[in-house]
Amino acid sequence: MNCEEAVSLLQPYTDGELDLVRHLQIEQHLQRCAACAEQEQHLRSLRVAIASPSLRYQAPESLRARLQAALPSETATPIVVRKRSMPAFQLATMAAGVLLLVGMSATMGMLLSHPSSLMDERLADAVFADHVRSIQVDHLTDVVSSDRHTVKPWFQGKLDFAPDVPDLSEHGYTMSGGRLDYLVDRPVAALVYLRRLHAINVFIRPAANEETKAVRSLTRQGFHIRQWQQSGMAYWAISDLNDEELDEFVRLFRAALPQATL
Amino acid sequence: MEADERRQFELTTLPHLDAAYNLARWLTRDEHAAEDTVQEAYCRAARYFKSFRGGDGRVWFLSIVRRVTFDWLEKRRSQEALPFNEDLHDQSDESANPEFVAIRKCDEATVRQALEELSPLLREVIALREIEGLSYQEIATVTQVPMGTVMSRLSRGRSQLQQRLAASQEGGSA
Numbered sequence A: 001m002n003c004e005e006a007v008s009l010l011q012p013y014t015d016g017e018l019d020l021v022r023h024l025q026i027e028q029h030l031q032r033c034a035a036c037a038e039q040e041q042h043l044r045s046l047r048v049a050i051a052s053p054s055l056r057y058q059a060p061e062s063l064r065a066r067l068q069a070a071l072p073s074e075t076a077t078p079i080v081v082r083k084r085s086m087p088a089f090q091l092a093t094m095a096a097g098v099l100l101l102v103g104m105s106a107t108m109g110m111l112l113s114h115p116s117s118l119m120d121e122r123l124a125d126a127v128f129a130d131h132v133r134s135i136q137v138d139h140l141t142d143v144v145s146s147d148r149h150t151v152k153p154w155f156q157g158k159l160d161f162a163p164d165v166p167d168l169s170e171h172g173y174t175m176s177g178g179r180l181d182y183l184v185d186r187p188v189a190a191l192v193y194l195r196r197l198h199a200i201n202v203f204i205r206p207a208a209n210e211e212t213k214a215v216r217s218l219t220r221q222g223f224h225i226r227q228w229q230q231s232g233m234a235y236w237a238i239s240d241l242n243d244e245e246l247d248e249f250v251r252l253f254r255a256a257l258p259q260a261t262l
Numbered sequence B: 001m002e003a004d005e006r007r008q009f010e011l012t013t014l015p016h017l018d019a020a021y022n023l024a025r026w027l028t029r030d031e032h033a034a035e036d037t038v039q040e041a042y043c044r045a046a047r048y049f050k051s052f053r054g055g056d057g058r059v060w061f062l063s064i065v066r067r068v069t070f071d072w073l074e075k076r077r078s079q080e081a082l083p084f085n086e087d088l089h090d091q092s093d094e095s096a097n098p099e100f101v102a103i104r105k106c107d108e109a110t111v112r113q114a115l116e117e118l119s120p121l122l123r124e125v126i127a128l129r130e131i132e133g134l135s136y137q138e139i140a141t142v143t144q145v146p147m148g149t150v151m152s153r154l155s156r157g158r159s160q161l162q163q164r165l166a167a168s169q170e171g172g173s174a
């Protein structure tokens, strides 16, 4: 690979958009060529320079209210709300998530006899429903803290297992807190990380068996899900981050877990 | 829209409301216009929901949002004389490979201004890639252009953004 080719592929390279073969070719070229390596550094410096979470605008509450009013309403499903009271327009969206979740658990029993891949698909639906609910009802966290030493003990006594809480802040994944949630009908620890205001939920609960399972990728409606099993625990990470960043997050997360039985 | 369908519709679109608003806000550069265009896109999406065949709700909703927003930009342009860089169509300035220069961490206001000064198509691609984190393929689907066009816009957008930021870092006394 010559310099001209290398430079023309620098952006897809740093964006993680190249196939493995060309990715490795560039990597080799950059090790040998100082000029191209400098261009790569400059390109990456732009991303660092503009990586400010506040650059992502968040939809104001007034807009959510307007959207609710914009469509003629025929649904008036009463919903029991947990915790603080929520405006009506949020209830409707939450209802959607909850109904999906209820539908899931009703079918869980018969699913247990199905192949594990189908089981995974169904769990992914539940993970998606939980994630959507958590970002929509403004109930991301029960314990708000960027400090793992606050979040980890918070789960004590609330669950019959102790989830590990990796600190990934030096890599740009800020800890936002944790909360108790239910995946289908079993309690899970939910850890919440933020990347440029994109929330990442990590659901953790003991795995059915001790075997280690490689990371699986699933998607639901524009949300990416990673699922794996490690040291007797089962993990689901979900976010609307792009695949590349979520993969990086999962790699860092896995590396930060205790390696004892790996 | 029946109750059941409406629930499905809300589940498809509302999780991506921040993404939709963020795109509209960067394109219109106006909070009220952004709310208006997202609302119109939401209503339009509801009308077309029957034609949505499942899959990626974010890409589907964003493609409608950007269409409505570009209509808004086009309409506003016909109402008032806009400066040159407001060109809504691709200038076929395919200047091979841009040269990149080193940029230090910028304060948020500087980045915001530099980004707002890019033309809409370049603002759009930067917002979708750098802020929203979409893949090239997803951006191509949202903006209805080939991947090659996405890459060349991204290249021009980054290069122009970098030049503006570099200039502000040289010029600024801070």
Ligand SMILES: [Zn+2]
Pocket (backbone or CB within 6 Å): A002, A003, A004, A006, A029, A033, A034, A035, A036, A037
């Ligand atoms: Zn070279």
